[in-house]
Amino acid sequence: MPLAETSRCSPSELEARLRLHLLPDIGPKHFHTLISAFGSASSALSAPANAWRSLGLAALSADARRSPDIRDGASAALAWLEHPAQHLRMWDDLDYPALLAEIADPPPLLFIAGNPSLLNKPQLAMVGSRRASRPGLDTAEAFARSLAGGGFVITSGLALGIDAAAHRGALASGGQTIGVLGTGLQKFYPQRNASLAKSMIEQGSAVISEFPLHCSPQPSNFPRRNRIISGMSLGVLVVEASLASGSLITARLAAEQGREVYAIPGSIHHPGAKGCHQLIRDGAVLVESIEHILEALRGWQSLPPAPVLFEPDAHLLIRLLHAAPHSSEALAGASGWPLPKVLAELTELELSGRVASENGRWVGRAV
Structure with missing residues (x-):
């Protein structure tokens, strides 16, 4: 599988990172600790178990390095990456998400389906x-x-x-x-x-x-x-x-x-x-x-006007429902309309998709 042009590691190092990523109890912090301590995932996988334990890593993770399941999992991931719409970004790739790289514990690997x-x-x-x-x-x-x-x-x-x-x-x-x-x-x-x-x-x-x-x-x-x-x-x-x-x-x-x-x-x-x-x-x-x-993001993009979530001249019942859900009886009291008129209006509004009934109360819907 050809590596992405922006990747900084060799095919063998990629496989080693995939294996390291599959080990139990190896989250972002321990992953970065191992790479920092040994210089690469390949070196970390070949280091003695006592070297791992000196870094505070559980014996389970150290002993699992040579498990057939770990090797098979890495091979399956490499096969998955052969699909043109399936990708991997590693924390030291040139096009790793820049903002994500700034957080305290960025993911060492990101699997991507799509763009x-x-x-x-x-x-x-x-x-x-x-x-x-x-x-x-x-x-x-x-x-x-x-x-x-x-x-x-x-x-x-x-x-x-x-x-x-x-x-x-x-x-x-x-x-x-x-x-x-x-x-x-x-x-x-x-x-x-x-x-x-x-x-x-x-x-x-x-x-x-x-x-x-x-x-x-x-x-x-x-x-x-x-x-x-x-x-x-x-x-x-x-x-x-x-x-x-x-x-x-x-x-x-x-x-x-x-x-x-x-x-x-x-x-x-x-x-x-x-x-x-x-x-x-x-x-x-x-x-x-x-x-x-x-207001806080001016300069990033030119955006269209704010969406109209409800019509400015909305039906009285919709204005009431936009403020809060109401029962039919509560709408009659708030609007001053007789209940039969409220029920008839609600039927028309529901058929047009402008209101909906949820758990015995009416709610307004966005246009």
Whole structure:
């Protein structure tokens, strides 16, 4: 397999790095420690076990170096890289993502399915709840459409909910998007978004992972994945998140990495808005339009006007639902209309796709 023109290592060193990367308990910190101590992955693999133990590495990792499974895994990765749409970036490659290289623990290897050039384009991360409300999903798609349509790459985690909506919005505008997995690229998770990932790759976007190709979902992998989402991006927009959401981890990592954090507020009655409100109290930029994001990013791209999420002259019921979800009875009280009229209007609005019913309450949808 021909190495990428930007790679600084030989084929034998590439194989050694793939083997090192497959060893148990060898995360980014230990990987870099071994390369620094021995000068190369090849030398690290041939060093005596006591030399590894002197670096504080577990005997399990040292003893596994000669395992047939490790050799076979490296060979399988080399075979995977022979496909023209499948790539690898190493932390010392010339085109390793420049912003990601600045974080405290950059991934030593990144597997890429799709377009590798996106990793060095200006990116904005969008994250949020897996169980997002319909308005939250609509808002994520609208923001992603406008930002991607203007030239920013939208980066997210390909999870259900807000992540998927952000990826879809970017694609809908003809823009580009990057999905960062918490699994290996050949163990895609969640499967419900596999077709979305396929569409992303086919349309010139990319799906990436720092994990070995056959790495299965593990809870500890997803916070690690989040540091890549924030690390590659100029800023992170949290669209909708509860206080327990993993999106708040991404926002914290972004702040630690010196990235801007943006949050979209919501109803005080909506649990999915509480995480965003907490971020705003902690200093995140309150966002109501993309202009609030672009104020700090002028000079990167020329973007179109902010998206109109709801019509300025919207129907009275839509204005009420934009402020907060309501039951039919609550809408009757707030609008001053009789309940039969409210129900008739809601039926028309639902048929036109402008409102939706969720768990007994009505919500407004973006245009």
